[in-house]
Amino acid sequence: MSATIIDGKIFSARVRENAGRQVAALKARHGLTPGLAVVLVGEDPASQVYVRNKGKATTEAGMKSEEIRLSAEASEEEVLAVVRRLNADPSIHGILVQLPLPPQVNEMAVLDAIDPAKDVDGFHVINTGRQAVGLPAMVPCTPLGCIIMLKEVLGDLSGLNAVVVGRSNIVGKPMASLLLSENCTVTIAHSRTRDLPAVCRGADILVAAVGRPEMIRGDWIKPGATVIDVGINRIPKEDGKTRLVGDVCFAEAVEVAGAITPVPGGVGLMTVACLLANTVTAACRQMGIEVPEV
Ligand code: NDP
Numbered sequence: 082m083s084a085t086i087i088d089g090k091i092f093s094a095r096v097r098e099n100a101g102r103q104v105a106a107l108k109a110r111h112g113l114t115p116g117l118a119v120v121l122v123g124e125d126p127a128s129q130v131y132v133r134n135k136g137k138a139t140t141e142a143g144m145k146s147e148e149i150r151l152s153a154e155a156s157e158e159e160v161l162a163v164v165r166r167l168n169a170d171p172s173i174h175g176i177l178v179q180l181p182l183p184p185q186v187n188e189m190a191v192l193d194a195i196d197p198a199k200d201v202d203g204f205h206v207i208n209t210g211r212q213a214v215g216l217p218a219m220v221p222c223t224p225l226g227c228i229i230m231l232k233e234v235l236g237d238l239s240g241l242n243a244v245v246v247g248r249s250n251i252v253g254k255p256m257a258s259l260l261l262s263e264n265c266t267v268t269i270a271h272s273r274t275r276d277l278p279a280v281c282r283g284a285d286i287l288v289a290a291v292g293r294p295e296m297i298r299g300d301w302i303k304p305g306a307t308v309i310d311v312g313i314n315r316i317p318k319e320d321g322k323t324r325l326v327g328d329v330c331f332a333e334a335v336e337v338a339g340a341i342t343p344v345p346g347g348v349g350l351m352t353v354a355c356l357l358a359n360t361v362t363a364a365c366r367q368m369g370i371e372v373p374e375v
Pocket residue numbers: 223246247248249250251252253270271272273274277290291292293311312313314348349350352
C-alpha cells in the first residue's frame with residue numbers, strides 16, 4: 082500500500098494566498114503594509130537561495146521586503162547594529178537573521194537582540210518561553226508549517242503518540258512543544274536515544290529533524306503512521322550532480338506510512354509560507370489590530 086503524499090505545494094499555496102489576502106485587507110482597512118527584513122551574513126550558497134526565496138515570496142504577498150547583506154567578515158557589533166536599526170524602523174514588522182552565522186558572530190547574542198515582537202522566526206527566548214506556557218507568541222516557521230499540515234491531514238491530534246527525532250532549538254524542541262499543545266503524547270529522540278527504531282515504531286506521528294540523509298528506514302515506521310520529514314540533505318548523484326533527500330528513506334517509508342511529506346516539495350515550502358503568515362501576525366500585534374479574517 083502506498084502512502085498519501087502530503088503535498089507542500091498545495092498547503093503552502095493556501096497559506097501564501099491567505100497571507101496575500103490579509104495584506105490586501107490591512108492596506109485597504111488600515112493603510113498598513115507589513116514589512117519583513119532578512120539579514121544575510123556571508124555567502125553561504127544555500128542561505129543565499131533561502132534569502133532570495135523569502136524576499137520574492139514577501140513581495141508576491143504584497144509586503145515590503147528589505148534584504149540586508151553583510152560580508153562573511155562582518156563583526157558581531159556590525160550585525161547587532163543592523164538589528165538595532167531594524168528594531169527601531171516602524172516600516173519593518175518582522176526581522177529574520179538567516180542562520181548559520183559566521184563563527185565570529187555569537188548566534189544567541191544576535192537572536193537575543195531582535196525585538197521579540199518582530200521575531201518572526203520565533204527563536205527569541207521570550208517567544209520560546211511564551212509558547213511553552215501557552216501565551217500568544219511568535220512560533221518558529223518550520224514547526225508551525227508541520228502542525229498546519231498535520232491538522233489538515235489528521236484533524237484532531239489529541240491522544241496520538243508523536244515522536245520527534247531531533248532536539249534542536251529551531252526545529253525539534255519547538256515541534257515537540259507544539260505537538261504537546263495539540264494534546265499529543267510526545268517523545269523527543271536524539272543522538273543518545275537507545276533503540277531509536279523501536280521508539281519510532283511507537284509513533285502515530287513521526288517527525289524527522291536530524292540532518293542525516295535517509296536515516297529513518299521503512300521498518301522503523303508503524304504501518305499507517307503520518308511521517309513529516311523536515312530534513313534537507315544534499316547528496317551526490319552518479320553523474321556528479323547532487324540531489325536533495327530528507328532524513329527519511331522515502332522509497333521505503335511510502336510503502337508503510339499512511340501519509341508522508343516528500344523532500345523536496347514538503348516541509349520546506351511551508352516554512353517560507355509560514356514566515357509570511359508570521360509577518361502578518363507580527364504587524365497586526367504591533368499595531369494593536371486584529372489579524373483580518375479573509
Ligand atoms: P541540528 O543539527 O541542529 O539538530 C539535529 C538533531 O538531530 C540533534 O538534536 C541531534 O541530536 C539529532 N541527531 C543527530 N544524529 C542523530 C542520530 N544518529 N540519531 C538520532 N538523533 C540524531 O539540525 P536542525 O534541527 O537545525 O535541522 C535538522 C534538519 O532539518 C536538517 O536537515 C536541516 O537542513 C533541516 N531543516 C529544514 C528546514 C525546512 O524548512 N524544511 C528548516 C530547518 C532545518 P543531539 O542533540 O543529541 O546532538
